[in-house]
Amino acid sequence: MKICVLVKEVPDAAVEKRIDPSTGRMDRSGEKNLNPYDTHAIEAAMQLKEGGALQVDEIVAVTMGPESAVRALHKAVSLGADRSIHLTDAALAGSDVAATGYALAKALEKEQPDVVLLGQQSDDGECYTIGAVVAEHLKAPSLTQVIKLDVVDGGLRCERQAEYGYDTVQVSLPAVISVGDAINEPRYPSLKAIMGAKKKPLETASAADAGIDASLVGGDGSRVQCGEFKAPPAKAAGTIIEDEDTDATVEQIVAWLDERKLI
Amino acid sequence: MGGILVYVLHYEGALNKNSLGAVSEGAKLAGELGVDCDAVVVGGGDLTNELLGTLGSYGAKKVYRAEGAEGLAQPVIDVIDKVIADNGHNYVIFGGGLLGFEIGAGLAARRNAGVTMEVTNVVVEGGKLIAERPILGDSQISRSHYKGDLGIIIGRINAFEVKETGGGAAEVVDVQVDYSPWSNQATMVQRGEQRGADVNIEDADVLVAGGRGLGKAEGFQLCEDLAGVLGGAVAATRAVVDAGWYPYAAQIGQTGKSVAPKLYLAAGISGAIQHKVGMQASEHIVAINKDANAPIFEFSDLGIVGDLNKILPKLTEAVKAKKGG
Numbered sequence: 221m222k223i224c225v226l227v228k229e230v231p232d233a234a235v236e237k238r239i240d241p242s243t244g245r246m247d248r249s250g251e252k253n254l255n256p257y258d259t260h261a262i263e264a265a266m267q268l269k270e271g272g273a274l275q276v277d278e279i280v281a282v283t284m285g286p287e288s289a290v291r292a293l294h295k296a297v298s299l300g301a302d303r304s305i306h307l308t309d310a311a312l313a314g315s316d317v318a319a320t321g322y323a324l325a326k327a328l329e330k331e332q333p334d335v336v337l338l339g340q341q342s343d344d345g346e347c348y349t350i351g352a353v354v355a356e357h358l359k360a361p362s363l364t365q366v367i368k369l370d371v372v373d374g375g376l377r378c379e380r381q382a383e384y385g386y387d388t389v390q391v392s393l394p395a396v397i398s399v400g401d402a403i404n405e406p407r408y409p410s411l412k413a414i415m416g417a418k419k420k421p422l423e424t425a426s427a428a429d430a431g432i433d434a435s436l437v438g439g440d441g442s443r444v445q446c447g448e449f450k451a452p453p454a455k456a457a458g459t460i461i462e463d464e465d466t467d468a469t470v471e472q473i474v475a476w477l478d479e480r481k482l483i
Numbered sequence: 484m485g486g487i488l489v490y491v492l493h494y495e496g497a498l499n500k501n502s503l504g505a506v507s508e509g510a511k512l513a514g515e516l517g518v519d520c521d522a523v524v525v526g527g528g529d530l531t532n533e534l535l536g537t538l539g540s541y542g543a544k545k546v547y548r549a550e551g552a553e554g555l556a557q558p559v560i561d562v563i564d565k566v567i568a569d570n571g572h573n574y575v576i577f578g579g580g581l582l583g584f585e586i587g588a589g590l591a592a593r594r595n596a597g598v599t600m601e602v603t604n605v606v607v608e609g610g611k612l613i614a615e616r617p618i619l620g621d622s623q624i625s626r627s628h629y630k631g632d633l634g635i636i637i638g639r640i641n642a643f644e645v646k647e648t649g650g651g652a653a654e655v656v657d658v659q660v661d662y663s664p665w666s667n668q669a670t671m672v673q674r675g676e677q678r679g680a681d682v683n684i685e686d687a688d689v690l691v692a693g694g695r696g697l698g699k700a701e702g703f704q705l706c707e708d709l710a711g712v713l714g715g716a717v718a719a720t721r722a723v724v725d726a727g728w729y730p731y732a733a734q735i736g737q738t739g740k741s742v743a744p745k746l747y748l749a750a751g752i753s754g755a756i757q758h759k760v761g762m763q764a765s766e767h768i769v770a771i772n773k774d775a776n777a778p779i780f781e782f783s784d785l786g787i788v789g790d791l792n793k794i795l796p797k798l799t800e801a802v803k804a805k806k807g808g
């Protein structure tokens with residue numbers, strides 16, 4: 221059986237994210253990295269493979285993004301994926317969440333995976349929902365925010381926190397599961413795996429290769445047009461204390477609380 | 484012109500507060516557009532005519548009711564797809580929550596519609612709805628215009644105020660739906676499980692909240708001690724609740740409780756949006772975090788950049804001394 225893992229390249233957390241005023245899109249220049257949430261999805265795939273309850277023959281990392289996104293694939297392979305697919309095409313630039321999910325689903329259709337895993341959110345897009353879009357196109361059951369994944373009766377038993385407490389849901393395969401960061405502790409890649417990552421098969425696919433209808437993707441194909449960014453109402457900045465001498469800091473905190481009759 | 488449809492979540496015979504907020508918001512916007520606001524529910528026998536009729540007082544005209552599995556997104560996508568196919572609604576609004584995200588996004592895929600999540604404000608411009616969503620850690624607001632004939636709006640939790648407008652009982656309309664095969668591929672084994680002790684944080688004037696920065700479950704003792712001298716209770720983030728460090732009943736945020744104490748003191752909490760939405764109404768927010776760039780400092784009244792392991796014990800002693808003296 222085959223597991224596909226969706227991974228994305230995102231600006232490094234230490235870099236301030238911003239909108240490029242000239243294009244109205246996220247400024248994607250600067251340092252980039254594999255979306256940290258996706259490392260949990262790769263780890264979940266590895267644990268399913270190593271767990272042995274499912275016969276996993278192959279883990280395939282899939283991304284959609286510009287040329288630089290191959291680095292996210294190399295990282296995914298160094299963490300355990302066997303090969304990767306890079307969906308890249310100028311026609312895909314500017315796709316919204318629904319268009320991105322559609323494009324990824326088309327790329328996945330060719331692979332016919334038994335399980336699709338992805339991260340709970342991308343560090344930059346923060347839509348939380350690519351999985352739900354992909355699943356609908358693949359006509360597969362789907363859950364997001366899963367923090368425990370077990371193989372039961374040949375399907376997946378998933379736990380997650382929902383509106384009223386913890387829910388446990390059984391899904392039969394094929395299925396699309398987005399995992400939360402509490403699900404596991406991703407392993408570090410070995411030096412050997414990092415060195416070998418570039419030698420694993422990497423397939424580059426254009427929109428046409430994946431059978432994507434160009435009228436449904438890109439800025440023009442997207443059903444939401446975002447723009448006119450504005451600043452939120454300003455909130456008065458709070459007082460900041462850098463703790464250098466803890467006794468003095470604590471004195472300041474107590475005085476602050478006392479002034480506001482909170483003690 | 485089609486109207487606005489609002490998904491209403493329920494559990495054990497009670498309608499979800501955020502859904503009621505979404506109905507109130509939908510009714511207000513429908514009024515401005517000159518269309519109707521209807522609601523849609525999916526579930527079992529506890530969805531009585533009487534219960535659903537009460538949606539009229541928040542502004543719903545009709546309530547479409549389908550019998551189906553609860554707590555799962557995909558059956559609801561099938562139902563809403565059918566309701567829209569039959570009645571031509573142009574917008575669907577969700578009050579937030581996990582299912583709202585999943586249903587809204589799946590529906591966008593099903594009907595080739597536009598979707599915006601984490602919406603905090605909706606306005607009418609030129610006879611259309613524009614959804615506003617804060618992005619990049621709430622540092623910018625992006626405005627979504629919808630193309631095509633269906634726009635989906637997923638609210639941020641607590642963004643839409645619940646307002647009773649005094650309307651009469653809503654009309655309940657039963658809908659028959661053939662569920663998709665993949666909707667039947669997921670089954671709820673257990674819903675709404677409460678893990679850990681049943682603690683009460685909603686009535687406390689002072690909350691000392693702990694996050695992953697506490698390092699381990701035992702770290703919560705530092706919060707317990709401070710809460711003890713301040714006469715408050717202890718709260719937690721999802722990260723530590725999922726890790727099993729503290730009970731679910733103490734969780735603040737999107738999938739936990741919403742609170743507004745006089746004092747909210749956060750220790751080792753980064754201040755993620757999903758946490759913020761549950762506590763930003765607090766009167767005074769104090770945060771201790773060793774990372775000067777932690778988002779929580781952007782909405783705290785007093786921020787202390789430092790190690791909680793050094794600060795909390797001394798703070799507890801100092802408050803004790805202050806109270807004693």
Ligand SMILES: Cc1cc2nc3c(=O)[nH]c(=O)nc-3n(C[C@H](O)[C@H](O)[C@H](O)COP(=O)(O)OP(=O)(O)OC[C@H]3O[C@@H](n4cnc5c(N)ncnc54)[C@H](O)[C@@H]3O)c2cc1C
Pocket residue numbers: 340341348365581693694695696697719720721722723734735736737738739740750751752753754755756757758761771772773774777789790791792
């Ligand atoms: C759909 C959805 C729903 C969610 N619902 C919720 C919810 O209901 N409630 C919720 O809380 N979250 C929720 N989350 C998760 C949320 O996004 C964050 O992941 C979570 O709030 C982070 O918890 P945290 O602040 O404890 O951990 P982290 O984000 O890991 O932050 C830990 C902080 O501790 C600081 N720290 C570390 N060591 C020290 C030290 N010694 N002294 C001082 N500071 C230190 C670090 O600098 C860091 O800022 C949800 C997410 C999603 C996607």
Ligand SMILES: Nc1ncnc2c1ncn2[C@@H]1O[C@H](COP(=O)(O)O)[C@@H](O)[C@H]1O
Pocket residue numbers: 226227228255257258261282283284285317320324337338339340341342343345346347348349350351
């Ligand atoms: N362009 C992309 N290519 C591959 N996977 C993606 C892409 N965008 C998002 N994802 C996946 O979808 C998850 C959720 O992203 P989002 O819905 O943007 O928060 C991420 O953690 C990734 O696993």
